[in-house]
Amino acid sequence: MAVLENNRTGKSHRSAWRDRLEQIIFGVDTRAGRAFDIVLLALILLSVTVVLLESVPALRREHAKTLRVAEWAFTVLFTVEYILRLICTKHSLGYAFSFLGIIDLLAVIPAYLSLILSGTQSLAVVRALRLLRAFRILKLTHYVGEARTLSRALHASRPKVTVFLVTVLIVVVIVGALMHLIEGEEGGFTSIPLSMYWAIVTLTTVGYGDLAPKTVLGRMLASLLMILGYGIIAVPTGIVSAELARAGVDAAGRTCPDCSAHIYDREARHCKNCGGRLEDGALPRD
Numbered sequence: 001m002a003v004l005e006n007n008r009t010g011k012s013h014r015s016a017w018r019d020r021l022e023q024i025i026f027g028v029d030t031r032a033g034r035a036f037d038i039v040l041l042a043l044i045l046l047s048v049t050v051v052l053l054e055s056v057p058a059l060r061r062e063h064a065k066t067l068r069v070a071e072w073a074f075t076v077l078f079t080v081e082y083i084l085r086l087i088c089t090k091h092s093l094g095y096a097f098s099f100l101g102i103i104d105l106l107a108v109i110p111a112y113l114s115l116i117l118s119g120t121q122s123l124a125v126v127r128a129l130r131l132l133r134a135f136r137i138l139k140l141t142h143y144v145g146e147a148r149t150l151s152r153a154l155h156a157s158r159p160k161v162t163v164f165l166v167t168v169l170i171v172v173v174i175v176g177a178l179m180h181l182i183e184g185e186e187g188g189f190t191s192i193p194l195s196m197y198w199a200i201v202t203l204t205t206v207g208y209g210d211l212a213p214k215t216v217l218g219r220m221l222a223s224l225l226m227i228l229g230y231g232i233i234a235v236p237t238g239i240v241s242a243e244l245a246r247a248g249v250d251a252a253g254r255t256c257p258d259c260s261a262h263i264y265d266r267e268a269r270h271c272k273n274c275g276g277r278l279e280d281g282a283l284p285r286d
Helices: 002-026 031-054 057-088 092-096 099-106 109-113 120-137 141-183 192-203 216-252
Strands: none
Touching (some): 002 031, 002 057, 057 099
């Protein structure tokens, strides 16, 4: 009985310890939890700054040892933090496979990977994604709602944008083949894939200048492609903007003119609260 009582006592002490740790690490409603998150954000900013400074050749030559020590210090701290998160949370697998959990893991992998593959420590800039915690810490939940609206708009735009991109790809292939035929190897267009690269650069109005047509016919084709490019750029913007406006309407819903109740049903023609007719009618289908 004494042994069983000791085991229960030890278990309760362990649970209390884990609960307290979880409250500090995952919670933002207590002073300790908020202080922990603010310190964590500061450490993330400093660690990303160290990675950026280490990529500067002059600073790397003069302060290589200091920067490496700082980088490993941050890596150890973030590793300990990640392990503590796994230990204290009641849903370890849920956290490990969540978006923030994966980002937390990716934040420490590059440093250890650099022991095998030189230069991979630069990938530690992925730690900047951990700054997304600031939305939760600073109570910016309305930004999360706006992000969901944008996500819905992008998802709804996917079929239209896909058709648009396929059409653009077909245009690039045809124009690339024509330019290869017109200019040929003498003009620098040695293959259709290389000509397609030129067509993409021209169509997007980037214009690197590494390839340029020299014949009159080639320049006429390039001019047409440039003009087409200005029109094409506006298409995906219009598609996403229209879906974004529709997603905003869906998120906000409508208001019944009789009882002022909020209606979120896309197909509703009458208010479910008072039965009054909705002036807007049903929202359009996708």
